Amino acid sequence: MSSIDARDVPADTTSAERLAATGLEYRVVDFADDASSAGFQRAVDRGFLGAEPTGDMITQVAKTFGARRNIGVFEKKAPDTTLPIATINSWVTPLTLPGGGEIDMWAISVVTVAATHRRRGIARALLEGELRAAASAGVPVAGLTVSEATIYGRYGFGSAIPVARLTVDTRRAGWGGANPPGRLEYVDRDALAADLGAVHERARSGVSGQIPGWRGRWEGYAGVAPTTDRDHARGVRYLDEDGVLRGVLAYTVTEASGTFRFRLDVRLLVAETSDARAALWRFALQHDLVDEVVADLRPLDDPLPWLVADPRGVKQEVHDHGWLRVLDVPAALSARRFSAPLDIVIGIDDPLGYTEGQWRLQVDQEGVATVDRAEGASVDARLGVAALSSLYAGGVRASSLRGAGLIDADAATVEKLDRAFVAFPAPSLDIWY
Structure with missing residues (x-):
């Protein structure tokens, strides 16, 4: 992991001065204060049009956000308990590079601006403030994943890591691959979260563009976290012939109303061997009563279309996902x-x-x-620089x-x-x- 802690980097003075001139205050949010932490999280959920978080959800997310540098924008002299009108947070994480090495990346997340405060230069202050903070800390690359693709190019970010959304008609696609050795077994939620983290951390070093996950991410996929759909989460793991954990699949199943036929949504399929990947795909596609399997954020060279009997049963939709910004x-x-x-x-x-x-x-x-x-x-x-940043990971x-x-x-x-x-x-x- 990186030796740089983004929480040690103060709020950017240039952004603070620009927003102060418009009657707004830009500052680091104190996550040691429960009221400030809760207000920040409520503003994030509001910004992404989510439901009002419960107390358990706020406690869960605070474990993740508390390890990050959280910036809020407030009306001047607003108390700490007031919801910010804009949010952003960041941390420094390793980014896997072509060739298997790593570089420190300034990861940026939860960029929101309240609908009541549009067109006041707030988003610019947030993003440019993060880039100045990253450069001041000597971090050579910044990155983010985005909900809107038209915003970030103006700040030098380039779409660098495209991925595919795979939708499989299981009855048409069938299975054309081998039946790998080893075995599959169901796992309970706590074990699933731990297994996802363990395999992902080992597998990510072989693929450029990947970053480490974190405990809250795995708990969310596994249904440990108090989310609204936690009870739908299921998981299986693949053990090789020697009994070593090599792959994990977290998924949900939902019924097409009144049909007793189901869709299986892959939350995360992570594998460090080709046998593990094939075994987990075979499990998903041959699952009883499942007519459709959907998996997003898959690599463009995923072997799935070559593992089925009829590749026309697999629809592939390529879209942007990881955005990078070279600073050095x-x-x-x-x-x-x-x-x-x-x-x-x-x-x-x-x-x-x-x-x-x-x-x-x-x-x-x-x-x-x-x-x-x-x-x-x-x-x-x-x-x-946006074009250079798009080239950087080797996928464009x-x-x-x-x-x-x-x-x-x-x-x-x-x-x-x-x-x-x-x-x-x-x-x-x-x-x-």
Whole structure:
């Protein structure tokens, strides 16, 4: 885990001054105070159009939020118990990189602004304040998952980790794969939460774009947390031939009204071996009385379409999920491994200034990169920081960005970028944060 604690970073003074000029107060929320903690959480649920949280839910979420840096925006002189009109929180977490290494990432979550306070520069203050805080702490990359995809590009974030939503008509798809050795067994909620955390932590190091989960996340999937649908949660685990835990599936089943036929929703399927993954998919698709299986946040190279008898029984919908924002070009690019040699000068446009300029990126035969300033040199490719951030995890093609007018370079240069930046296996991010 990272040695940097975001809670040690004070509230950004620039954002505080900007909002103060409009009669608003921007400050760190004290989660040691129960009333302040509850008000922050209620504002978050309001912002995401959720139900009013119960006391048990507030206690549960406080275990997670209490480990983060929580910022609230308030009307000036509002008491600490008042609900903030805007929220955001952050923490520093490892991000898995192509080649299996890690880098510190400033993770951003729960970005909300009350509907009563739109168009007052609050969202800008929140997001730019987080980027300044991350840069001041020496964190080279920021990241978030988003509910709206049109907001974050203006701050230099790029959609970097696409995922797929898989919908399976089980009666049409059937099963065409093998029956892996080992065994499956049901697990109770507490064991399910622990198993999800254990397997996810081992498996994430092999896939770029992943970050560690946390206790509250696993308890939510497993039905331990006091959520409204907790009683629907079920889980199975896969043990290999030696009895070692290698995979876990958390899911729910719901009935199509009055039919006694069911839909199975995958909350999380995590596996560290191909046998484990196949065994868990087979369980889901061959489950009694289940006609449809739905799984979101799956990697684009998930083998499921190749494990069924009829791949037309599997609908795949690709969508954005993980967004990244490079803040330190040399630190970010030298931390990951590349798939092909490269020697190129890139010109980066960054309206916030963190990565602005010309950089020479040299990658040797082993995929190791060095990055140096190259002001005055001839630029081979020019792009905005959001496009660079989209390329960073190795899941977005430079040729696609060039086709959209987001990279200015000739075809030969773009092909070199594609070969160098691509990551194997495909990047993925299987949780929201």
